[in-house]
Amino acid sequence: MREHKGASITELSDETGVTIRQITKFVREGRISMMDAPNLSYPCESCGVLISHNHLCDSCRTRLTNASKNLFHESNIAENKKLTDEQVQSAYKGISQYKDRT
Numbered sequence: 001m002r003e004h005k006g007a008s009i010t011e012l013s014d015e016t017g018v019t020i021r022q023i024t025k026f027v028r029e030g031r032i033s034m035m036d037a038p039n040l041s042y043p044c045e046s047c048g049v050l051i052s053h054n055h056l057c058d059s060c061r062t063r064l065t066n067a068s069k070n071l072f073h074e075s076n077i078a079e080n081k082k083l084t085d086e087q088v089q090s091a092y093k094g095i096s097q098y099k100d101r102t
C-alpha cells in the first residue's frame, strides 16, 4: 500500500477507489486517523471547501457561531417579555402532545 501522508482526499480517492463521500465518513467516524494522513483534507459539511479538522471550515463555523449568538440574543428578548398564562399553557400542551406521539 502506498503512503498516503499528505494526500488530499481526491488523490486518496483516486488511488484507493473509495469515494470521497466514504472517505469523509471514515474520517469523521475516526476510522481514518489524522495520524495516518495528517494533511488529508475533506469537504466542509456546509460549503464544500476542503478542511482538515472539524466538520466545518472556519468561515462556516464563524457564520454558525454568529447565527447561534443571534438566536440566543433573540430568545433572551423573548424571555424578557412576560409570558401570559395562556402562552405558558399552550407551550406545555405542545410539549405533552409531542411526548404522547413518541
Ligand SMILES: [Zn+2]
Pocket (backbone or CB within 6 Å): 044, 045, 046, 047, 048, 049, 056, 057, 058, 059, 060, 061
Ligand atoms: Zn464551509
